Amino acid sequence: MKKVLIIAYYWPPAGGPGVQRWLKFITYLRDFNIEPVLYIPENPHYPIQDTSLLKEIPEGIFIYKKPIFEPYKLAGIFSSKKTNRISSGLIQTKKQSFLEKAFLWVRGNLFIPDARKFWVEPSISFLEDVIKKEKIETIITTGPPHSVHLIGLGLKKKLNITWISDFRDPWTTIGYHKKLKLTEASKRKHKLLESKVLNSADKIIVTSATTKNVFKAITKQPIEVITNGYDIQIANDVALDSKFTIAHIGSLLTGRDPNVLWQALSELLIENADFKKLFSLQLVGVVSDDVLENIKKYSIHNNTEIVGYLSHNNAISFQRKSQVLLLIEINSEETKGIIPGKVFEYLAAKRPILGVGPKDWEVGQLIKETNAGEAFTYDSKEKLKEIILKWFNLYLVNKLKSTSNSIEKYSRKALTEQLAKHL
Incomplete structure (x- = not known):
């Protein structure tokens, strides 16, 4: 069975959409003769938590952890509500306070590519031994946060291991990027790091054809579109809202x-x-x-x-x-x-x-x-x-229905099969 190391920031008890993609991939990879090994932060700052997802972690998955330092915890001393909202992506465009403007400037210009950058170097050193010990053949990094891809970049340089970079969202072309009050120097640094990752990874995975086209202008490395999906049984007996x-x-x-x-x-x-x-x-x-x-x-x-x-x-x-x-x-x-x-x-x-x-x-x-x-x-x-x-x-008149069809290809298991073939 082929071993693959998955390097991720979001994992249960994190809530929100960021955790779902790889929680489900890891759940089904064994069905396609691939053994996942996971690496995550030991003490992450998750602005949204969903402890019910802990029950969905597949049994027997080996998980490596290492502590992470995140400046959001220090910023929270001044305003936990504002830092939580910014780290969740809720950037106000109206009536920004001085503190919010300062947080955004610091976030955009001092923490490049993001506030998890301090996890990069310790992780590279730690994972060198893990890769040798576990006889890992392939590593996968998934972002955002895009600092996770820098871990892959470092391991690629040191070990020349096969590296797949999974982009759940774009990097410099995502909507909120323009709101970070970036200096011209910071913009160039983001672009440089993005280019290094895209041109160093052996394969790239994206979630949309649009992102694939954007990345094709930056790299000639192979890019595969693997969307997100669903992993639920469709219930026919759910009572609809009366309103x-x-x-x-x-x-x-x-x-x-x-x-x-x-x-x-x-x-x-x-x-x-x-x-x-x-x-x-x-x-x-x-x-x-x-x-x-x-x-x-x-x-x-x-x-x-x-x-x-x-x-x-x-x-x-x-x-x-x-x-x-x-x-x-x-x-x-x-x-x-x-x-x-x-x-x-x-x-x-x-x-x-x-x-x-x-x-x-x-x-x-x-x-x-x-x-x-x-x-x-x-x-x-x-x-x-x-x-x-x-x-x-x-x-x-009780006739409002959906006739959605041809959705089976978006099931999590079908998408994991697509991923396994890509591996």
């Missing part, structure tokens, strides 16, 4: 804030008495203040429920019972290739998906291909109103 619920599950970052949708909902609340009585916008997860302000501005707040963070299992149940599942992405060129992991769980939930995102968004094409719902750009208010009203009328 017409439109639910967004996951973090609503600053920028994921479509005025066009809020306007459409606001007008429907004014124009349709039944809609006002029966509609509920449900937000599950961390929501930025900017989004909350706009929801209030458009007078949707009285029909909005802020659910807060749920465990992964509870989030899955929430998806299945919701009348409509909402998916929002930032309206920018950089985000058209972002395919959130929850998309595939939405597909498996078999509820209509309402997407709002940038032009040529890959998710929009995915929704169309699977016949799972409708996706709109940020200038489609009337079309949004039309589809929401259509679905509401179907809900009134």
Whole structure:
């Protein structure tokens, strides 16, 4: 059986989407004659935790750990709430305090590529012995945080071992990168490190065709698209919400804030008495203040429920019972290739998906291909109103359903088989 060392930062009890991808890959790799060995930090700073995921760690997986120093812990002395939100990706664009601006400048310019950089050198030294002891043939690094890829880069230089670099998100082209108040020197350093990783790794894995095309302009190394996926049994006996619920599950970052949708909902609340009585916008997860302000501005707040963070299992149940599942992405060129992991769980939930995102968004094409719902750009208010009203009328007569199909290739086991072939 081939041994593979996986180097990751996020692992249970971490919550959020970052942990799901490799938790599931590791669960199924043995089915394809690959034995995973895991390396993770011993004392990480996880802004979101989901202890229920600890039960999903497969038995017998050997895990190596080494302590990590993270500046977020020191910054938390001054403002734990602000540092947690920044480390979660919730970067406010309005009314930033001096402290927030200072945190962002320090985060962007002193901690390159990110605040986990201090784990790189100790990990390289530690893993040299692990690789020899375990007779590891291949290492895989998964980021963000992209400092994890620098561990792979160091091991590649020292041992010339086969190295696969997995990018769950892009590096310098991801939306929040521009918000880090980077100096020109810092921008160049990020670009240089990105290029070194992409040109030194033997193979690269990405989660979208858009990211693959971006990276192809930087490297000639082979790039494979392996998306995220779903790993749940589809339940047919889940009781749907009695109200017409439109639910967004996951973090609503600053920028994921479509005025066009809020306007459409606001007008429907004014124009349709039944809609006002029966509609509920449900937000599950961390929501930025900017989004909350706009929801209030458009007078949707009285029909909005802020659910807060749920465990992964509870989030899955929430998806299945919701009348409509909402998916929002930032309206920018950089985000058209972002395919959130929850998309595939939405597909498996078999509820209509309402997407709002940038032009040529890959998710929009995915929704169309699977016949799972409708996706709109940020200038489609009337079309949004039309589809929401259509679905509401179907809900009134108990005929609102999803006919999503051809989703089996996105199951976690099928994707792990794809990964195994790549290995």
